[in-house]
Amino acid sequence: MSFLNHNQIEDYNNKGYVSPINIFSEQEAKEIREEIEKIEKKWPDALTGLNRNYVHLISPVFDKICHNSKILDAVESLIGKNILICGTTLFIKNANEKGFVSFHQDAKYIGLEPYNWVTAWVAVTDANEENGCMRMWSGSHKNELQYHNEKFNENNLLTRGQTVEDVPLEKTDPIILNSGQMSLHHPKIVHGSGLNKSNDRRIGFVIQSYIGSDVEQVLGKMYVQKARGEDTYCYHQYANRPLDLMSEKDINFRNKANDELSKIFYKDAAKRGRF
Template sequence: MTGTFAQDFAREGFASPIRVMPQAAATELVGRLEEAERRLGREGFARLNAKSHLLYPFLWDLVHDDHILDHVAQILGPDILCWGSSFFSKDAGSSSVVPWHQDGTCWGLDAPKGVTAWLALTPSTPQSGCLRVVPGSHLSAVPHAVRNAPSSMLPLGEEVAGEVDEANAVNCPLEPGEMSLHHVTLVHGSAPNQATSGRRIGFAIRYIAGDVRQLGDQKGYATHVRGRDHGTYLLEEQPQADLEPAALRRYRDILRHSASLVQRQAAGLDQQPR
């Protein structure tokens, strides 16, 4: 972890924008996503959104993309696991938001050695509700509460319990094929998509260092993407075809197990009414 990139990331807690693929490749990925949504319906696909790289070979390839991992390795080191992945899609005019939060609050990691790669597949602008971050806020964990706001895109409904000084926040606009990286404890969020047309689509990939462990007496599941396997997680398997039956069976078992681990962490947060 040497050089200006890693030093800047250590100080600010994020890096953006980073070009990792041509715009045409991002557009192709949007087509693959829309094909999957047509097959299952948008609500049906949404139920498979968490760790969807375990069900679609093109997403498995994406979390292993060297153009992404080369930057992640500068922060986490040579041994890397993919802890999770999911799409964040906002329709134009929708009320969907990502409240201020720190990613690692409910992950249950024994050390804050993780980053999220947020890959833009369509233009992500202040008007369409791009990622917003609070530079330097990754240096300490802050209290969170489970508020379950109806507009929240976070499945556990968590958000920062206190006030966030938004005057310190900065936008991270991205063109298709660009990504941002943010630390597992960086305070971040995003506003609604106020554009008159078009979806704002991003794919978030959660990476952790290979020697990180899951808190508690149970191992979690993760995908080994680079370097040496330290044996800290149960390793996930590559799907051979879209929604293949064997992959779906594995996926359901993994999701049940993973949900129990993160819900255990969420149970320790303050519960607050909407």
């Protein structure tokens, strides 16, 4: 059982995030990284651009992470027992590249309402200040959605380069994780991450997000899986769980899911970005 304790829940409510939470061993995290690097080697386009999304629909390894009972216990502590998996994204920052994530609120463009959902960031590699770990603006989730400047900067790992300007860096907390640990953050917390200045990749596998079954997609269509409990609202269409890595059937389905996701991410946008 890995339900969050009282202090962890208080932390989430007060700060808008809870971290670190132990999920996988270092060895298990290494095996997850190996799965990524196997896919990249065999299918070079399978995890790039738009394909960084919904990897749990084409890889049984990532599917199992999403259904991991330790993660789900922690998630249940925050959003209740009826839990759906609604999307995943790989945030990879390679060494010697200039990738960063501008400060933003997840809830701004994702169309999931009400905000009974939480994002799980699983550290596949260590994440620290040197390699560009996330930084959270503690307490900012208590404010409403803020104006985001859509900058479309080349090295921004967000779709539109959406940016909350003038975030006081000194008020943000670094989310330092060992590989195999996870953080959970609130839909409205302002967060971002800087450059990877290390000699290795920084990899986060992000379940974006775990939603309560009472959460609707108000901008378009996302495909879900049941993680736990009952789906009494039946708002969403379901995705199958993959049995093999990169089966043709699963790839076709993921392509369809990503097309739909793209419509959500770029709704009313001036142009399209890389992802």
